[in-house]
Amino acid sequence: MITLFCIPFAGGSSYSYRDFQAHLGDFIEIAPLELQGRGRKYGTPLQTNIHDMADGLYNQMQEKINGRYAFWGHSMGGWLAYLLVKKLTQEHKQLPEHLFITGCEAPSVENRRRDRHKLQKNEFMELLKKYDGCPAEVLQNDELMELFEPIIRADFKAVETYEYEPPATLLNTPITVMRGLKEEISYRDVLMWQDETVHKIKLLQFPGSHFFIYEHILEIGRIITDSLTL
Template identity: 25%
Template structure:
């Protein structure tokens, strides 16, 4: 069974089911990067970016949760799930150089971006580059579990740790307990492909440098877990990076809220896409 990482580090089995195919995807690059989660067309397209170590399957089931009128398209980053053999990017600039042209060709109507944790950073910079090159702005950006990109990086830097220490850091972030019930997860985390992907993801995150640019002309919703440790000021600073309506929604959970509180998160997204704030 293919393994993925959950909530920025915890190793969990990826679903056995495959992404639902869509006849709309004929571009080879789009086929490699995009995983349409439903066959719905029309309405607004929601591009979703997962947290560190995770893949497109993190957004399986979202079409039913966000309701009609939304085409959910998860982005499959290299180095995970069915792209486990593709080396993960350890530089955001290198990742965006490949991803942005794919999305620019895929945008054929109104769209929005959702990113969780590391995915929020990628979503923000993707939106900036799309707009800068003349692609219409997203209607909405959802930044989940991440402080504003121009706030200081406050997490422990782990990407350069020796492998045993890096593995322990990933286990700690993912909440992997030191008991026999988690043996399979610990073994999966030790596997070279997954560990390499996690190291690349955290290096991408840790080496990011914010550069001033034009604010995004879109709505912005910031989601945070009530028990997460992101400073409120870092969340509020997102307001400086766009020109549309802004809100912060707090979910009753910690870092894992996007997986544990899927219905609450989906309702925030549904309401945001409908302009209900």
């Protein structure tokens, strides 16, 4: 059995990957990790520092490692997964067999989005509509947005204040990177993941925008399964 640790995107929770379990090989078990302030940890203080987030996830996954494992992170979750592998490398711990990154530029790419978490409410709502990851019924529900808006703003701040530090040594973990052809992340932005690992990365592109993963759930499940085949 291989444990696939799934790491939330901005505004996401441990429930964000639940539909993928049915499309993975029966030797893969999803183990969703939870950030503070949402899902199973709703009510705990939100974090706005990506390194603090990674440390919390590190403690969670250490308790759940039981043999072979891999990471999957979408968007912000991709950077968190990367920071986890860096920390595991520094601590001389067992490394994941594979790192799956979706909808996420390489951490070394110059951060071009630094002020989204400071936007006025109406501008912030318009931004969320463009990412098509938040259902219209949620965006139009004031009570629900009172719950979700602080979470997304905190996550955006964590991403936008992150300062890249090159790894002391390149990661010894294979990386598969997937990108939506219509999202604002360029091919070059994702190709730069090659600078982080000693392995040749696998780069795949799909029709769709930032949340293409839900439109291609069958194919992505197959790609992960084939990559982790026993």
